[in-house]
Amino acid sequence: DIQMTQSPSSVSASVGDRVTITCRASQGISSWLAWYQQKPGKAPKLLIYAASSLQSGVPSRFSGSGSGTDFTLTISSLQPEDFATYYCQQANSFPALTFGGGTKVEIK
Amino acid sequence: QLQLQESGPGLVKPSETLSLTCTVSGGSISSSSYYWGWIRQPPGKGLEWIGSIYYSGSTYYNPSLKSRVTISVDTSKNQFSLKLSSVTAADTAVYYCARQKIGADYWGQGTLVTVSS
Numbered sequence: 001d002i003q004m005t006q007s008p009s010s011v012s013a014s015v016g017d018r019v020t021i022t023c024r025a026s027q028g029i030s031s032w033l034a035w036y037q038q039k040p041g042k043a044p045k046l047l048i049y050a051a052s053s054l055q056s057g058v059p060s061r062f063s064g065s066g067s068g069t070d071f072t073l074t075i076s077s078l079q080p081e082d083f084a085t086y087y088c089q090q091a092n093s094f095p096a097l098t099f100g101g102g103t104k105v106e107i108k
Numbered sequence: 109q110l111q112l113q114e115s116g117p118g119l120v121k122p123s124e125t126l127s128l129t130c131t132v133s134g135g136s137i138s139s140s141s142y143y144w145g146w147i148r149q150p151p152g153k154g155l156e157w158i159g160s161i162y163y164s165g166s167t168y169y170n171p172s173l174k175s176r177v178t179i180s181v182d183t184s185k186n187q188f189s190l191k192l193s194s195v196t197a198a199d200t201a202v203y204y205c206a207r208q209k210i211g212a213d214y215w216g217q218g219t220l221v222t223v224s225s
Contacts, residue, residue, distance in 0.1 A: 001171070034210055036212075042217075043204055043206075043215035043216065043217060043218050044204075044212070044215060045215075046213045049209070049210045049211035049213075050210050055213065087154065087155055089155075089212075094143075094210065095160035095162075095208055096157065096160070097145070097147070097160075097212075098157065099154055099155040099156070100154075101154050102154045102155075
């Protein structure tokens, strides 16, 4: 089974900061990776698919990069509505999915 | 606009079977481009994929749950369903249904299922 490891598990940042979250797969997954944002009491929201493709309607301050085993989600200028928990998810064995453990972005 | 809605009991007794249905509206579950999946999230914890189904009935399950899970589809009702048998307190979670491609782009609002006597 493919394991997904996210880091850090939490990050404190201020509005306007650049925030980077990393996700590492236990084996190569090409670009079969997605990123989600989840706010308390809500379903996850798809931000990025295929490692770097921005989902329709998602602000351009969100970007994804990487391939193989190492991936990054970057928020270029953190906005108040971006404080949330972020998850990566591999789909190399689609439709089977594996999620990372999550990264909570908190207000500094 | 596609919408998914989970329905089913919010309380299930230990050792019994959890049953949920996801109703899809605003689009067809018979689309050839997508799988339809169940994902759960225990309180305060991360996301766990349970399993997925294609409109033809092909199913894929999380190996850790495979012995207890059954997912089915009813294309005439535009619904798919989850059954999880022999539940314990560890199965207490918010259960989501979702449309899957590489990412899951549409989700239901989620339904909390508590396992307790």
